[in-house]
Amino acid sequence: MKYRxxxxxxxxxxxxxDQLLFDHRDLFDTAIDKLLARKQxxxxxxxxxxxxxxxxxxxxxxxxxxRADRAQVAVTLRKPxxxxxxxxxxxxxxxxxxxERS
Amino acid sequence: xxxxxARALVVDDxxxxxxxxxxxxxxxxxxxxxxxxxxxxxxxxxxxxxxxxVILLDRRMPRMDGMELLRKLKDDERLDHxxxxxxxxxxxxxxxxxxxxAGAYYYLAKPLDRRLLLSVTEAAIxxxxxxxxxxxxxxxxxxxxxxxxxxxxxxxxxxxxxxxAVALARACPQARHLVAGLSELFTNAVEHGxxxxxxxxxxxxxxxxxxxxxxxxxxxxxxxxxRRVEVQVTRQDDSISFVIRDQGDGFDWRGFGQIxxxxxxxxxxxxxxxxxxxxxxxxEYNESGNQVCARLNLAARPDDQEAPxxxxxxxLNVAAPPLVSEEIQLARAMQLELLPQPKAxxxxxxxxxxxxxxxxxxxxxxGGDLWxxxxxxxxxxxxxxxxxxxxxxxxxxxxxxxHALIAQCxxxxxxxAAFLSELSRRLSDLxxxxxxxxxxxxxxxxxxxxxxxxxxxxxxxxxxxxDGQIEKGDGAGLPLGLSSRVTYVERQMKLAPSGLLFLxxxxxxxNPDCDGVKLGNAGIKALIQxxxxxxxxxxxxxxxxxxxxxxxxxxxxxxxxxxx
Numbered sequence: 001m002k003y004r005x006x007x008x009x010x011x012x013x014x015x016x017x018d019q020l021l022f023d024h025r026d027l028f029d030t031a032i033d034k035l036l037a038r039k040q041x042x043x044x045x046x047x048x049x050x051x052x053x054x055x056x057x058x059x060x061x062x063x064x065x066x067r068a069d070r071a072q073v074a075v076t077l078r079k080p081x082x083x084x085x086x087x088x089x090x091x092x093x094x095x096x097x098x099x100e101r102s
Numbered sequence: 103x104x105x106x107x108a109r110a111l112v113v114d115d116x117x118x119x120x121x122x123x124x125x126x127x128x129x130x131x132x133x134x135x136x137x138x139x140x141x142x143x144x145x146x147x148x149x150x151x152x153x154x155x156v157i158l159l160d161r162r163m164p165r166m167d168g169m170e171l172l173r174k175l176k177d178d179e180r181l182d183h184x185x186x187x188x189x190x191x192x193x194x195x196x197x198x199x200x201x202x203x204a205g206a207y208y209y210l211a212k213p214l215d216r217r218l219l220l221s222v223t224e225a226a227i228x229x230x231x232x233x234x235x236x237x238x239x240x241x242x243x244x245x246x247x248x249x250x251x252x253x254x255x256x257x258x259x260x261x262x263x264x265x266x267a268v269a270l271a272r273a274c275p276q277a278r279h280l281v282a283g284l285s286e287l288f289t290n291a292v293e294h295g296x297x298x299x300x301x302x303x304x305x306x307x308x309x310x311x312x313x314x315x316x317x318x319x320x321x322x323x324x325x326x327x328x329r330r331v332e333v334q335v336t337r338q339d340d341s342i343s344f345v346i347r348d349q350g351d352g353f354d355w356r357g358f359g360q361i362x363x364x365x366x367x368x369x370x371x372x373x374x375x376x377x378x379x380x381x382x383x384x385x386e387y388n389e390s391g392n393q394v395c396a397r398l399n400l401a402a403r404p405d406d407q408e409a410p411x412x413x414x415x416x417x418l419n420v421a422a423p424p425l426v427s428e429e430i431q432l433a434r435a436m437q438l439e440l441l442p443q444p445k446a447x448x449x450x451x452x453x454x455x456x457x458x459x460x461x462x463x464x465x466x467x468x469g470g471d472l473w474x475x476x477x478x479x480x481x482x483x484x485x486x487x488x489x490x491x492x493x494x495x496x497x498x499x500x501x502x503x504x505h506a507l508i509a510q511c512x513x514x515x516x517x518x519a520a521f522l523s524e525l526s527r528r529l530s531d532l533x534x535x536x537x538x539x540x541x542x543x544x545x546x547x548x549x550x551x552x553x554x555x556x557x558x559x560x561x562x563x564x565x566x567x568x569d570g571q572i573e574k575g576d577g578a579g580l581p582l583g584l585s586s587r588v589t590y591v592e593r594q595m596k597l598a599p600s601g602l603l604f605l606x607x608x609x610x611x612x613n614p615d616c617d618g619v620k621l622g623n624a625g626i627k628a629l630i631q632x633x634x635x636x637x638x639x640x641x642x643x644x645x646x647x648x649x650x651x652x653x654x655x656x657x658x659x660x661x662x663x664x665x666x
Contacts, residue, residue, distance in 0.1 A: 022493065054655075055489070055491050055492075055540065055608060056491055058491065058538070058559075059492065059537060059538060060536065062535060062536050062538065062584065066536070090561075090577060090578050091540070091559035091580060091581050092559070092579055092580045095580065096580075096584075
């Protein structure tokens with residue numbers, strides 16, 4: 001997984017690329033720290049560049065959601081690619097996150 | 103595994119080692135009996151000499167060690183034919199050589215690698231059964247071949263080779279040894295010679311249980327139909343010689359003919375050494391390896407001479423077993439014990455006619471998958487597959503939690519949606535944020551002719567109807583353990599006689615093969631479509647298992663339920 005944080009109009013955006021896998025938990029945690037440190041009411045996770053996410057990736061998104069909830073920050077998942085979208089749909093993540101489709 | 107109810111005697115003084123082996127063998131369908139040392143094993147064998155198909159023997163034990171027991175077995179004609187697999191933590195070449203000389207057929211290095219344990223055990227039993235069949239046949243043939251002076255024979259298939267080996271051996275002294283030796287050389291000429299199956303390839307085929315199938319397929323190619331093995335037999339005053347010639351490109355026979363302790367750990371490759379040591383006085387290959395001359399001296403050779411059965415193997419490229427601690431080994435054995443045991447599946451088959459089989463494979467020593475059966479009543483059977491997020495130790499510990507919680511949900515076992523809701527509620531109290539399980543729970547309802555199920559983010563259930571059509575269910579749903587108030591929906595699929603219900607964790611679609619290609623949902627469908635009516639999980643998955651990259655990236659569970 002690779003990431004960068006871009007400050008956009010809608011709030012800080014975590015732009016993910018490559019793959020989100022079990023081994024990237026620590027890296028993802030660090031990214032969440034930085035994202036929430038912006039102290040904005042909304043954050044976005046841009047998933048367009050993410051070619052694959054395994055089931056551990058869902059767990060990381062859940063961790064993000066939990067931490068964001070406690071900080072009263074809303075999370076939007078943006079433009080998941082087909083394979084990632086399939087996994088999000090399978091897990092009914094639409095009921096947990098706002099998902100912006102491409 | 104195919105050799106149903108083969109029985110193994112597991113001899114080891116350390117309880118944990120016994121449990122690890124027993125757990126693995128049971129999962130593979132073996133019956134097991136354990137002994138704590140050589141003396142206890144001897145007492146069991148002495149009292150029940152016909153009861154065992156294979157013996158797994160530790161070397162260093164109190165009271166009577168493995169070597170002593172091995173010698174006693176080989177000195178007892180009731181027991182000398184049972185294959186013995188020596189386990190050694192030491193892998194000292196001298197130890198291995200001593201064992202080979204004393205008649206140990208196969209070796210396993212500790213810590214045990216599960217796949218190797220099973221493939222070596224199955225190979226030992228299969229080799230043994232084949233030899234027993236040869237001996238049985240030997241007693242049935244007539245003796246006209248005794249008149250044979252010289253002759254040329256040609257054969258094409260393994261069965262023809264088998265028949266010829268029996269007939270020729272019958273014409274010679276030491277027929278019981280000779281038949282095994284000839285059979286080995288004939289088999290080599292067909293599979294390695296005419297059909298061109300390489301050593302590593304054979305190891306792969308054996309491991310995936312496709313060896314027979316591959317032989318049949320290659321025999322049916324134009325080349326396979328045309329090629330013959332020619333056997334020239336010449337009897338002289340002091341010797342009988344067999345010149346065996348195949349029409350292949352030859353093979354590298356070097357290294358297969360003598361004792362080589364470092365190669366004693368592979369599941370096959372014992373044929374030539376067996377032939378040389380057991381049956382013949384001389385075995386010589388030509389340079390390219392497509393012709394072998396085996397000679398038997400007719401000079402005085404005491405009938406009771408017991409040549410050692412040798413464990414020789416070539417360089418099967420098996421990765422060294424991962425070094426895992428004893429605690430992890432024990433945890434692994436315990437985890438395997440959570441899975442439905444063969445007896446429970448037999449009971450289910452008898453009671454409801456449902457034939458249940460599964461493939462369960464972890465990506466590391468411990469896994470995050472689990473599957474199970476929950477009997478509701480005579481006509482209704484709960485069936486489930488679960489997969490914890492992540493893998494390794496944390497996932498495995500969660501699996502133990504889940505297993506305990508599932509038992510508590512038994513009162514709603516007939517209501518899939520309620521079952522998952524209840525399970526999710528209980529899990530959410532236990533799991534930290536970010537950990538969750540995916541699961542499918544369904545009831546095979548034979549009275550209603552339905553599979554009623556609920557799913558929590560699992561790959562869809564697949565149902566193959568008797569006409570071969572495959573129906574895909576829906577696995578969508580929130581993962582378990584996220585919150586205490588999640589409800590699930592009940593879905594259903596219509597069951598018909600002879601249908602095949604297939605459930606799997608995402609490891610099946612997602613584990614890439616050696617070229618990095620994933621099976622995906624379409625690939626899974628194709629596997630099921632191509633499987634026969636009598637398929638089991640292992641046979642459905644065989645083409646996938648042959649190509650998947652190991653170690654697996656994710657745990658893998660697949661369950662097949664065949665309807666009556």
